[in-house]
Amino acid sequence: MNSFLNTDRPQVFCPGCTHERITRGLDNTLVNLNLDADKTVIVTDIGCSGLFDTFFNVHALHGVHGRALTYAAGLKLADPTLNVIVTMGDGGLGIGGAHVLAACRKNLDLTLIILNNFNFGMTGGQYSSTTPSDAVVGSEFLNQAEIPIDICKIAKSAGATYVSKCAGHDPALADELAKAITHKGFAVVETLGMCTGRYTKHNKLTPKVIDQMIVDQPIEGGVVKENQRPEYGKLYRELAKEKTQFPQTLTIEKSFNLTTPQRQEIVILGSAGMRIVTAGDIVCHAGMSAGMNVSIKNDYNITVLRGQSVSEILLSPEKIGYTGIESPTLVMALSLEGVQRREKIFKNLKPSTFVLKEKSVAIPETRARVFEIDFKKFKIRKQDWALASLGVLAKEKVLFSKEILSFALKTRFNEKVYTLAMETIEKIY
Amino acid sequence: MALSFMEGNEALARGAMAAGCNFFAGYPITPATTIFSNMLKMLPPTGGICIQGEDEIASMGYCIGAAMAGKKVLTATSGPGISLYSEQVSFAIGSEIPLVIADVQRLGPSTGSATRGADSDIQFLRWGATAGVPVIVLAPKDALDCYILTIHAFNYAEQFRCPVFIASNKEIGMTKESFDLNSVTLPSLVERTPYKGDNYIPFKADPDKAPPFLPIGGKTLVRQTSSTHGPDGYITIDPEIIAANQQRLRTKLHAARQQLSLYEKNLIPETDTLIISYGITSRAVEDAAKILAQKGQPISTLSLKTLWPVPEQVILKTAANFKRVVVIEMNLGQYINEIRRILGGKKIDFYGQMNGVMITPGKIMEVIENE
Numbered sequence: 001m002n003s004f005l006n007t008d009r010p011q012v013f014c015p016g017c018t019h020e021r022i023t024r025g026l027d028n029t030l031v032n033l034n035l036d037a038d039k040t041v042i043v044t045d046i047g048c049s050g051l052f053d054t055f056f057n058v059h060a061l062h063g064v065h066g067r068a069l070t071y072a073a074g075l076k077l078a079d080p081t082l083n084v085i086v087t088m089g090d091g092g093l094g095i096g097g098a099h100v101l102a103a104c105r106k107n108l109d110l111t112l113i114i115l116n117n118f119n120f121g122m123t124g125g126q127y128s129s130t131t132p133s134d135a136v137v138g139s140e141f142l143n144q145a146e147i148p149i150d151i152c153k154i155a156k157s158a159g160a161t162y163v164s165k166c167a168g169h170d171p172a173l174a175d176e177l178a179k180a181i182t183h184k185g186f187a188v189v190e191t192l193g194m195c196t197g198r199y200t201k202h203n204k205l206t207p208k209v210i211d212q213m214i215v216d217q218p219i220e221g222g223v224v225k226e227n228q229r230p231e232y233g234k235l236y237r238e239l240a241k242e243k244t245q246f247p248q249t250l251t252i253e254k255s256f257n258l259t260t261p262q263r264q265e266i267v268i269l270g271s272a273g274m275r276i277v278t279a280g281d282i283v284c285h286a287g288m289s290a291g292m293n294v295s296i297k298n299d300y301n302i303t304v305l306r307g308q309s310v311s312e313i314l315l316s317p318e319k320i321g322y323t324g325i326e327s328p329t330l331v332m333a334l335s336l337e338g339v340q341r342r343e344k345i346f347k348n349l350k351p352s353t354f355v356l357k358e359k360s361v362a363i364p365e366t367r368a369r370v371f372e373i374d375f376k377k378f379k380i381r382k383q384d385w386a387l388a389s390l391g392v393l394a395k396e397k398v399l400f401s402k403e404i405l406s407f408a409l410k411t412r413f414n415e416k417v418y419t420l421a422m423e424t425i426e427k428i429y
Numbered sequence: 430m431a432l433s434f435m436e437g438n439e440a441l442a443r444g445a446m447a448a449g450c451n452f453f454a455g456y457p458i459t460p461a462t463t464i465f466s467n468m469l470k471m472l473p474p475t476g477g478i479c480i481q482g483e484d485e486i487a488s489m490g491y492c493i494g495a496a497m498a499g500k501k502v503l504t505a506t507s508g509p510g511i512s513l514y515s516e517q518v519s520f521a522i523g524s525e526i527p528l529v530i531a532d533v534q535r536l537g538p539s540t541g542s543a544t545r546g547a548d549s550d551i552q553f554l555r556w557g558a559t560a561g562v563p564v565i566v567l568a569p570k571d572a573l574d575c576y577i578l579t580i581h582a583f584n585y586a587e588q589f590r591c592p593v594f595i596a597s598n599k600e601i602g603m604t605k606e607s608f609d610l611n612s613v614t615l616p617s618l619v620e621r622t623p624y625k626g627d628n629y630i631p632f633k634a635d636p637d638k639a640p641p642f643l644p645i646g647g648k649t650l651v652r653q654t655s656s657t658h659g660p661d662g663y664i665t666i667d668p669e670i671i672a673a674n675q676q677r678l679r680t681k682l683h684a685a686r687q688q689l690s691l692y693e694k695n696l697i698p699e700t701d702t703l704i705i706s707y708g709i710t711s712r713a714v715e716d717a718a719k720i721l722a723q724k725g726q727p728i729s730t731l732s733l734k735t736l737w738p739v740p741e742q743v744i745l746k747t748a749a750n751f752k753r754v755v756v757i758e759m760n761l762g763q764y765i766n767e768i769r770r771i772l773g774g775k776k777i778d779f780y781g782q783m784n785g786v787m788i789t790p791g792k793i794m795e796v797i798e799n800e
């Protein structure tokens with residue numbers, strides 16, 4: 001192919017706009033590299049640089065401002081055989097800065113061409129993230145109070161594996177772009193250009209001035225040695241390939257018949273580190289093994305190593321509707337923090353409610369039947385109290401038989417942990 | 430009989446896998462995070478891709494790119510993330526990009542409460558994008574619904590080439606429960622219609638349909654754009670072309686309203702009160718209905734699974750013979766106005782609650798009894 005330019009869609013840039021030169025430069029690059037049109041996609045965002053996708057006979061995706069790199073990443077991950085080229089102005093660079101940094105860090109094989117012309121052309125020449133503080137732009141004095149960014153320096157420090165800068169009018173542009181596109185990893189090319197429609201009306205910016213800017217702010221262009229590492233997609237696929245184990249759904253077979261299965265509303269009041277959630281799970285497994293429907297909700301702090309840990313469990317022979325606890329049939333008070341978290345429930349407990357309380361834990365006054373146990377006497381460590389409580393309940397014939405509990409533990413733990421758990425339970429028998 | 434045991438978020442993720450989802454991108458946020466962590470366990474072993482975006486906007490962008498390359502994509506977030514998704518959702522709606530978005534709702538506004546439930550986003554999901562184009566929003570009431578509705582969501586996304594929201598809730602997503610997956614017939618899978626022919630015009634479609642799809646990266650060149658476009662995918666200012674496309678975006682969903690109307694109802698003969706609810710609240714309503722029946726004051730219930738497009742005919746027909754309709758919502762009234770709009774002069778009562786806890790069956794009975 002001798003040109004990828006779409007003859008039905010001629011360029012519409014202002015006369016003298018560097019974007020026009022870059023369009024032709026990119027076309028030469030695609031021709032020289034002999035890329036397959038159907039394996040190439042141009043991704044753009046908003047602004048005059050966002051017109052690029054319309055000029056080429058390749059796949060095209062034009063999206064919202066600053067997000068081009070995000071679509072590009074999705075495309076490349078989904079189809080690693082694609083050549084993904086992103087064009088973005090200094091506007092997109094500013095608003096999509098987080099995505100530029102992320103792309104540098106990830107090193108997915110994308111090419112980002114930044115068309116820096118120092119202002120927002122399309123909306124009237126306002127200042128952008130690259131406008132010099134002394135420029136005269138359509139933002140009154142605002143740019144005087146900020147400084148521009150140097151994206152090449154930023155890209156390098158953020159981990160880009162290829163960075164270069166050149167004038168948009170540079171005859172070597174096509175070669176510069178070719179090097180970036182053939183680089184296997186994230187490549188950034190910053191082109192400096194003139195927005196004749198806006199910027200150069202008030203600022204002395206000529207090809208010569210741009211050439212001087214590049215001389216004044218030299219960057220060592222090309223492959224960034226210190227950042228070299230595997231391409232993200234390749235690395236991702238290698239790492240993902242090692243994950244071969246699909247996590248199967250946990251199912252529990254009905255294995256026991258209860259003579260009178262009854263709805264239970266259970267609250268376990270404990271603290272972080274006491275394996276309250278695990279104990280709650282075991283109650284649920286036991287319930288399901290006895291043919292009950294179950295639900296469980298856990299309440300713990302965002303800082304998971306501290307504070308209360310509360311489990312609320314429903315067991316019901318019927319389908320469970322409302323999953324809140326209205327009238328507990330069983331409360332396990334295993335820590336003060338946990339009790340304080342649900343202090344209000346004690347006042348209204350029914351006389352039939354069974355409260356299992358550890359000796360050291362004070363509870364508010366209640367009409368419920370309170371059963372106290374001193375786990376310290378049994379030499380049971382605090383982190384096993386919740387588990388041991390299930391043993392106490394089995395022994396007191398409150399919830400499940402020891403047989404059902406043992407079955408539930410087997411479904412929840414591996415052989416080794418199961419044995420340890422049973423040893424703990426045996427201590428109180 | 431073996432029961433499955435998992436939280437709503439895991440059920441949603443497993444439903445996505447059952448629907449053939451092969452791409453996920455998201456950003457951690459309570460109470461939706463475990464959808465992400467489940468997908469991260471399930472996608473790699475099946476050859477799928479699971480990515481953490483640098484933010485929610487990026488996550489949606491990854492999804493859009495992957496969907497345009499032909500993947501079946503899922504993302505998951507909560508209210509604050511939906512806020513950030515908005516610009517990309519508009520893109521996906523207007524440019525007909527199939528994807529499924531799980532919103533595990535939490536108590537808003539804004540940061541609100543990460544671990545407190547509420548049906549905060551019911552109107553936000555409908556109107557949180559520019560131009561007011563209809564969207565599909567499905568509301569599960571339990572873990573089993575999370576599984577099944579996610580399959581429906583993928584089917585709809587594929588058929589109508591649009592984003593489909595699942596309006597879950599912290600109280601469903603983070604509650605583990607048992608359910609019998611074998612007790613239901615799962616919907617059979619629908620895939621997007623591939624274009625067959627040799628002159629692909631990316632947005633050319635029947636006036637009530639989504640256009641056939643070809644992926645970016647395939648043999649035929651594809652154009653995708655967030656700008657107002659004609660069938661060819663290039664910017665247009667032609668009012669006729671614009672009008673036809675805007676109309677088609679509405680019609681393709683509204684014409685399918687009947688197919689899209691998912692609900693459960695329990696109509697008891699000779700009752701004069703109908704409770705309409707959705708999501709987690711439906712379960713308390715069912716409990717209340719049971720107790721009231723035992724007390725000799727039976728009522729009927731309608732639980733909506735599709736919230737948008739509004740299942741108008743279902744609501745109209747179901748409510749026709751009732752003297753009193755009561756709407757219960759876990760917010761201070763987001764869907765009630767839809768019901769009022771449809772049921773015109775009927776006596777409609779409302780109870781809403783937004784305090785971080787679920788509405789109890791007792792409260793619902795009180796509302797019913799204190800007419």
Ligand code: SF4
Nearest residue numbers: 014017048121195197
């Ligand atoms: S406004 Fe500036 S950037 Fe846009 S086409 Fe004109 S010269 Fe080029």
